[in-house]
Amino acid sequence: MTLDSKIPSGPLKDKWDKHRFEMKLINPANRRKYKILMVGTGLAGASAAASLAELGYNVETFTYNDSPRRAHSIAAQGGINAAKNYQNDGDSIWRLFYDTVKGGDFRSREANVYRLAQVSVDIIDQCVAQGVPFAREYGGLLDNRSFGGAQVSRTFYARGQTGQQLLLGAYSALVRQIGLGKVKSHVRKEMMDVVIINGTARGIVTRDLVTGKIESHWGDAVCLATGGYGNVFFLSTNAQACNVTAAYRAYKKGAFFANPCFTQIHPTCIPVSSDHQSKLTLMSESLRNDGRIWVPKKKGDKRPPNEIPEEERDYYLERKYPSFGNLAPRDISSRSAKEVCDEGRGVAATGYGVYLDFSEAIQRLGKKTIEERYGNLFEMYERITGVDPYKEPMQIYPASHYTMGGLWVDYNLQSTIPGLHVLGEANFSDHGANRLGASALMQGLADGYYVIPYTIAHFLASNKLEKVDENHPEFKKAEEEAKDKINKLMSIKGKRTPSSFHKELGKVMWDKVGMGRNAKGLKEAIEEIPKIREEFWKNLNVTGESNDLNIALEKANRVADFLEFAEVLAWDALEREESCGAHFREEYQYEDGEAKRDDEHFAHVAAWEYTGVGNKPIRHQEELVFENVKLAVRSYK
Amino acid sequence: MKLTLHIWRQKNAQSKGHFEKFQMNDVSEDMSFLEMLDLLNERLISEGKDAIAFDHDCREGICGACSLTINGTPHGPEAATTTCQLHMRKFKDGDTLYIEPFRSRAFPVIKDLIVDRSAFDRIMAAGGFVSVRTGQPQDANAIPISKEKADLAMDAAACIGCGACVASCPNGAAMLFVSAKISQFAMLPQGQPERKRRALNMVNQMDKEGFGACTNHYECEAVCPKKISVRFIAQMNRDYLKARILKEKD
Ligand SMILES: Cc1cc2nc3c(=O)[nH]c(=O)nc-3n(C[C@H](O)[C@H](O)[C@H](O)COP(=O)(O)OP(=O)(O)OC[C@H]3O[C@@H](n4cnc5c(N)ncnc54)[C@H](O)[C@@H]3O)c2cc1C
Ligand code: FES
Numbered sequence: 001m002t003l004d005s006k007i008p009s010g011p012l013k014d015k016w017d018k019h020r021f022e023m024k025l026i027n028p029a030n031r032r033k034y035k036i037l038m039v040g041t042g043l044a045g046a047s048a049a050a051s052l053a054e055l056g057y058n059v060e061t062f063t064y065n066d067s068p069r070r071a072h073s074i075a076a077q078g079g080i081n082a083a084k085n086y087q088n089d090g091d092s093i094w095r096l097f098y099d100t101v102k103g104g105d106f107r108s109r110e111a112n113v114y115r116l117a118q119v120s121v122d123i124i125d126q127c128v129a130q131g132v133p134f135a136r137e138y139g140g141l142l143d144n145r146s147f148g149g150a151q152v153s154r155t156f157y158a159r160g161q162t163g164q165q166l167l168l169g170a171y172s173a174l175v176r177q178i179g180l181g182k183v184k185s186h187v188r189k190e191m192m193d194v195v196i197i198n199g200t201a202r203g204i205v206t207r208d209l210v211t212g213k214i215e216s217h218w219g220d221a222v223c224l225a226t227g228g229y230g231n232v233f234f235l236s237t238n239a240q241a242c243n244v245t246a247a248y249r250a251y252k253k254g255a256f257f258a259n260p261c262f263t264q265i266h267p268t269c270i271p272v273s274s275d276h277q278s279k280l281t282l283m284s285e286s287l288r289n290d291g292r293i294w295v296p297k298k299k300g301d302k303r304p305p306n307e308i309p310e311e312e313r314d315y316y317l318e319r320k321y322p323s324f325g326n327l328a329p330r331d332i333s334s335r336s337a338k339e340v341c342d343e344g345r346g347v348a349a350t351g352y353g354v355y356l357d358f359s360e361a362i363q364r365l366g367k368k369t370i371e372e373r374y375g376n377l378f379e380m381y382e383r384i385t386g387v388d389p390y391k392e393p394m395q396i397y398p399a400s401h402y403t404m405g406g407l408w409v410d411y412n413l414q415s416t417i418p419g420l421h422v423l424g425e426a427n428f429s430d431h432g433a434n435r436l437g438a439s440a441l442m443q444g445l446a447d448g449y450y451v452i453p454y455t456i457a458h459f460l461a462s463n464k465l466e467k468v469d470e471n472h473p474e475f476k477k478a479e480e481e482a483k484d485k486i487n488k489l490m491s492i493k494g495k496r497t498p499s500s501f502h503k504e505l506g507k508v509m510w511d512k513v514g515m516g517r518n519a520k521g522l523k524e525a526i527e528e529i530p531k532i533r534e535e536f537w538k539n540l541n542v543t544g545e546s547n548d549l550n551i552a553l554e555k556a557n558r559v560a561d562f563l564e565f566a567e568v569l570a571w572d573a574l575e576r577e578e579s580c581g582a583h584f585r586e587e588y589q590y591e592d593g594e595a596k597r598d599d600e601h602f603a604h605v606a607a608w609e610y611t612g613v614g615n616k617p618i619r620h621q622e623e624l625v626f627e628n629v630k631l632a633v634r635s636y637k
Numbered sequence: 638m639k640l641t642l643h644i645w646r647q648k649n650a651q652s653k654g655h656f657e658k659f660q661m662n663d664v665s666e667d668m669s670f671l672e673m674l675d676l677l678n679e680r681l682i683s684e685g686k687d688a689i690a691f692d693h694d695c696r697e698g699i700c701g702a703c704s705l706t707i708n709g710t711p712h713g714p715e716a717a718t719t720t721c722q723l724h725m726r727k728f729k730d731g732d733t734l735y736i737e738p739f740r741s742r743a744f745p746v747i748k749d750l751i752v753d754r755s756a757f758d759r760i761m762a763a764g765g766f767v768s769v770r771t772g773q774p775q776d777a778n779a780i781p782i783s784k785e786k787a788d789l790a791m792d793a794a795a796c797i798g799c800g801a802c803v804a805s806c807p808n809g810a811a812m813l814f815v816s817a818k819i820s821q822f823a824m825l826p827q828g829q830p831e832r833k834r835r836a837l838n839m840v841n842q843m844d845k846e847g848f849g850a851c852t853n854h855y856e857c858e859a860v861c862p863k864k865i866s867v868r869f870i871a872q873m874n875r876d877y878l879k880a881r882i883l884k885e886k887d
Contacts, residue, residue, distance in 0.1 A: 051771040066692060067758050069798055070700040086778060122773060129774035131767045131827045133790040140781025158791060164699055165794060172766035179762035187755065210747055239694040273667045278675055279696045380698065383715075383722050384669075449771045497682045499675070544687040548649070549748040551678075552688045 003256070003607055003622040006410040007111040012628050016115045019411070020454055024461035031056035034460055037204055037219035039191045039246055041068035041174065043167055043441060044424025045225030047448030050173035053182035055453060060217060061174070061183055062206060064190040064241055064554075069171045072227050072239040073444065076163025077284035077377070079145060079155035080441040082120040087144050091152040093117045098629060100439060103149040103329055104404070104432020105581035105597060106631050107259070107605070109624060111411060112429050119450040120442050124156055126449055130169040134158050145373075147437035148285055149329040149636075155438045160284055160376045166441055170448070189215075190554070191246045192482040194222060194253050194420060197474050200465065201420035205478045207486070209554060212547035214482050216475040218468050221419050221456055224250060225448070228403035228425035230263065232562050232569065233514065234506020236400035237269055237282040243558035244565045247407050247426050251568075255415040256607035256620060258408035258428035260565070261573035264435055264582045265515050266401030267333035270384055270394075271353040280399035281384055283356070284377055285437045288326045290361035290370065291394070293317050293333070295354050299344040305355055305393045316340055324636040331434045331582040331595075332636060334398035338515050339593065341397075348395045357393035398515060402440060404431040404582065405572070408607040408622075412455035413447060416607075418463070421456065423447040428605070433581025489556045490546050494539030498556035501536045505529065505559070505566055513570050518586040522574040526567060530614055533563040568608055568617055575619060578602045599631050638664050638730035642677070644689055645737045650745050650753075656735070666726040670713065671696060671703065673725055690749040698722040698862060701797035704804070705750055706737040711801035711860045719799065719862040739804035743811070743847045754800050756846040757814060763842035764835040765818045767827050780826050793821040795863045802857035802865075808849030813857040815843050816873035817865050823876055833880035840877050 008019040026034070035058045038049040045061065046068055053059045065071060083096040096117040101108060124142070128134065134156050135143040144153040158165035177183040188209040195203040195216070203218040226246035230236040251257045268287060269280045294313040301308065316336055318325040328336075337354050340346060347353045362370050367390060371378070378389050385395070406428040413421045413429070424444040431439065508528050512521035536559070544550040579588040579595035580602070588596040605622040640661040647654030664673050671693050678688040693703040698719040705720045707713035713723045728734070736750065744752040782790075794817070802813035819836050822828025828835070851870060858867045 047771070054770045065694060065700075066702065066754060067798070069758070069761075070694055070702050072695070072700075074700045075695045075697050084777070124777045125774045126769075126771060128777040129767065129769045129827060131790075131822050131825050133787050133794050133821065133825065134777075135791075136782055136784045136787040138784050140783050140787075141778050158794075161699065161795065164797070165791075168794065172761065173769075173771070175758060175762040176766040176768065178758075185758075187758075239700065240696060241694050274665060276665065276668050276672045276676060278669070278672050281697055379717075380722070383718060384724065386724075386726060453771065495683070497679050499679060541682060541685070543682050543685055549690050549751065550687075551690050552682055 001416070001620065003408065003620055004410060005109060005622060006412060007109065008411065012110060012114050015111050016118060023454055023458035026457045026461050028056055032058060034058065034220045035060065035218070036456065037217055037222045038062070038225060039204060039223065040071070040225035040227060040424070040426070042071035042073035042225060042227055042424060043170055043444035044448045045223070046071070046167065046170035046174045047445050048223060048225060048423055048452045049183055050170060050177050051449050051453045052456065053177035059177070059183045060186060060219065062186045062189050062191055062204070064188060064209060066187055068174055068185060068187070069168060071167060072242050073167045073441070074164045075239060076441055077160045077282065078147065078286040079157035079162045079438040080123070080166060081147070081154050081436070081438040082124045082156060082442065083117050083154060084121055084124060086142060087153045089152045091154050093121070095152065096120060096154065099150050100430065100436060101432065101629050102634055103436040104434050105634050106432065106599070106603065106626065107580055107624065108430055108432030110626060110628055115451070116430050116443055116446050119446045122450060123442060123445045127166060127169050130172060132158065132165050132169040145286055145289055146327065148288065148327050148333070149436040157286070160374065163441060166445065170445070191226070192249065192485070193478045194250050194417070195474050195478045196253055196417060197468055197472060198466070200418045200463070202468050203470070203475060205475070205482050207482065210549050212550070214479050216470040216479055218470055218475070220460060220465055221421060223421045223423055223452065224407065224426050225423040226426045228406070229565065230400045230403050232505070232566055233400035233509045234502050235272065235277060235280050235510070237266060237280055240279060243561065245558050245561045248561040248565045250407060250415065250417065250420060252610050253417065254610070255417045255420060256408040256609055257405070257568055258605050258607045259405040259572065260569040260608065261576055261583050262404035262433050262581065263400060264330060264402040264404060265334040265398040267330055267337060267398050268356060268396045269399035270381065271348040271397040272350060281380070282399070282401065283381060283394060283396055285330070287356060287374060287377060290365070290373065291326065291356040291358050292360060293326050293354055293356055295340045295345045295347060305347070305357070314340070314345070321636045328636045329434060329436065331584070334515060335584060337398055348397065353395040353397045355393040356396045358389060359393070362390065402435055404428065404433065404435055408605070412458065413452055414455070414459065419459065421452060423452055433583055486546050486553065486557070489540065489542050489553060489560065492537065492540045492542070494541050496539050496541060498540065498542065498552055498559050501532060501540065502555070502559045502562065504532050505563060508532070509566055513573055516584055516586050517573050519574060522570050525570045526574065529563065529567045529570065536560065536563055564613055571616060572606055572608065576602060576606060603631070638666065638725070638728070640664055640728065641733040643733070643735045646689070646749055647746050649748055654746065664725055666724070668725045669696065669721060670723040670725065671721050690751050692751050693721055696721040699797060701799035704739045704752065704799060706739060706804055708735050711739060711804040712862055717862055717864050739800050741803045741809040743809060744800060744803065756848070757798050757800065759846060760811070760815060760839055760842045761818065764831070764838035767822060768831060782825060786824050790821050790824040793817045793824070793865065793869055796865050797863055799862065801860045801862060803848065805856040805860040806849065807854055807856070808852060810851045811843050811848040812851040812870045812873070813861060813865055813867065815839050816869040819873045819876060820869040823872060832876060833883065836873060836876040837880045837884065
């Protein structure tokens with residue numbers, strides 16, 4: 001199979017306009033004859049569902065949360081990028097495009113990224129029109145801040161709750177359509193499988209998390225906006241329920257999984273404190289605007305931070321990357337933190353932490369300004385650690401945060417399964433090997449508000465779909481498979497809890513497929529993962545009943561998929577024999593420790609095809625063509 | 638530290654619930670409250686028992702999923718803190734804790750500590766939005782909004798929809814939740830065209846859902862993890878009255 005990205009021809013700047021003109025439309029009266037299933041109601045899913053319903057399509061949404069308002073997107077803190085150039089500091093669509101391609105270490109598609117930068121401008125207008133209360137200056141205009149990987153201020157924010165406000169904006173548009181009867185909302189329902197009829201995705205099978213009932217739902221098109229898989233590392237900044245199940249089961253049905261090894265480790269999270277830890281809390285990257293990162297120059301210096309004199313501190317990011325300093329991109333900041341900790345200069349209880357210090361900023365700007373900018377983040381930090389960051393520097397350490405990889409999609413956001421579209425973090429499309437801060441919210445909303453409403457119409461208008469409903473034998477078959485899977489999980493009755501397997505897997509992934517990777521470790525991981533999986537299917541214990549609300553069963557069902565998916569991730573990391581963006585292979589670095597990219601052999605997307613549990617999947621390649629930016633060494637010095 | 642827990646167990650909406658007692662001997666101060674429950678659940682599953690069901694997701698105090706009434710107070714003893722952000726260092730060795738679901742007529746129990754808060758979504762669907770279609774609206778800076786107004790709108794918008802206000806109110810009123818949304822839009826130019834309709838429709842839906850009336854106990858503000866102010870209730874009442882009078886006139 002050749003991967004056709006369907007990138008429109010013509011100059012970069014005109015591709016999207018031209019494509020929008022060339023795509024087929026569906027006339028307003030006919031739209032109500034179609035039904036679209038939207039799995040996921042985060043930023044991508046909620047914005048898409050609302051926009052499609054406004055156009056007249058019938059939409060059904062699905063979420064495992066008790067309300068669309070609680071999707072993981074709600075936790076995004078720092079902000080959303082847009083090339084508005086309100087600050088007059090030289091920003092432009094071209095610059096946002098360039099920064100994103102460069103930030104992604106030249107592993108994304110130019111055309112997709114350019115479109116993203118183009119529509120970013122509309123997103124802010126749309127959100128303001130919905131009543132999203134972005135931060136403003138005294139003159140009444142919108143305020144901006146800067147984020148890692150950029151030298152302009154293009155990030156819009158709503159205190160430290162930007163994701164919440166954007167999601168509530170999209171949710172309000174969605175509930176409006178629910179009230180109007182155009183959207184049917186299914187909550188506490190988890191997708192178990194996609195159903196494919198004559199080669200096209202025509203529905204899904206879900207499990208009702210309250211009653212345990214397995215149900216079928218048909219549609220004319222299926223969209224997955226099911227988020228990322230960062231929880232494959234067990235500890236991450238993701239919400240507890242985030243999982244790979246929807247994307248992975250689509251992969252098992254023939255959708256290719258692209259670049260799974262591109263996983264982002266966020267540099268500023270609260271370090272691990274104990275074994276009981278269930279998640280790692282992100283301290284927004286925006287803190288790096290005013291906080292300075294350092295460790296003691298001496299190894300094993302156990303003095304309290306305020307007693308370490310200025311000249312004995314190593315502000316290592318400022319030292320190594322003078323032009324970006326503390327705002328160096330995430331992968332670089334994360335790796336630098338690991339480096340100084342591996343050298344034995346780390347702080348925190350475990351020795352795996354670095355300081356993020358605000359004392360200089362408080363002196364310069366006053367406590368009040370700092371409080372205005374970051375008040376809620378400081379409070380959160382104190383609540384979790386018991387330390388007051390106004391008085392003592394924060395301790396931070398990198399943690400799994402975001403996944404650039406995802407289901408492969410073409411320019412229209414369609415996967416390799418016709419009719420199956422993938423939006424938001426669940427797809428692989430725009431961030432290459434590393435995502436810049438404040439660009440995930442932008443991408444989720446771009447996909448949902450401005451891309452999918454057009455491309456779905458084109459899909460529906462170009463394909464003559466047969467009529468199907470839930471009685472089709474393919475639905476019955478998928479229901480049976482889902483029931484079998486649940487029964488299997490329930491019937492093992494071994495000794496170990498679902499979480500214990502998740503933890504065990506997470507440790508292997510973090511140690512061997514985490515921030516620094518090498519062939520030896522990756523090969524070991526590829527041997528160890530199947531063993532954990534085997535043990536899982538022999539020794540798992542799920543208590544309670546399957547026809548009831550059962551949190552152990554929900555967890556086991558998700559862990560089962562992580563245990564298979566982890567292997568695909570490791571294979572991808574092993575076969576990408578270069579370092580690029582967040583994928584750092586220790587064998588491929590320059591003498592100064594910078595990542596060594598190999599454009600000759602790896603300027604492509606790796607898209608994996610399922611071949612059976614435990615079998616090595618088939619690696620396909622989509623070559624990346626760069627006509628508008630020059631492939632350069634990504635320097636932030 | 639050691640704790641004695643009395644946790645509400647209830648199989649489903651139809652059955653009657655009861656407290657079940659658990660002894661915890663290995664709780665560490667750094668754990669969050671939910672991590673303490675995770676630990677108990679790991680033990681229960683290992684003993685072949687059904688885990689205690691509770692809602693949670695972000696564990697960062699922002700999604701509004703976690704609930705729990707701890708010793709009679711929604712989200713427990715620490716002010717302005719959700720249950721997921723509450724840490725065990727706030728408790729003492731030997732404490733006895735009663736852990737219950739958020740109780741209210743409009744929030745039926747689904748299982749154990751999980752309640753059904755979908756009434757909030759229905760109130761939102763009745764008017765918690767600005768009717769604007771996705772498209773190419775005017776430039777975001779076309780209408781300046783003073784910083785004070787924008788900040789106040791943000792104060793209201795900070796509501797996480799957890800329902801602690803309802804659980805704390807002797808009347809089971811949802812006024813704080815509803816007024817926060819109404820006030821957010823009432824303070825912004827974008828919210829003006831539908832301001833009256835919104836107040837009428839949301840308040841009517843709130844009444845239909847079986848939430849009680851406000852008799853100024855202000856318990857809601859006291860337990861709100863996001864410190865939403867009861868001033869917004871006054872704002873809502875003004876908008877609602879105005880809308881009703883004008884409606885009666887037409
Ligand atoms: C702590 C934190 C802070 C962040 N801060 C920022 C920031 O400042 N700026 C930025 O740009 N990005 C940020 N990000 C990243 C960004 O928040 C996410 O990438 C983005 O919100 C993902 O949106 P989404 O719509 O793709 O998916 P999600 O919001 O993850 O939504 C997934 C949806 O799918 C549903 N779902 C999943 N699987 C199933 C299934 N099997 N069945 C049914 N439903 C399912 C879920 O219920 C949910 O509704 C942050 C991320 C984290 C973790
Ligand atoms: S779990 Fe999200 S607010 Fe507590």
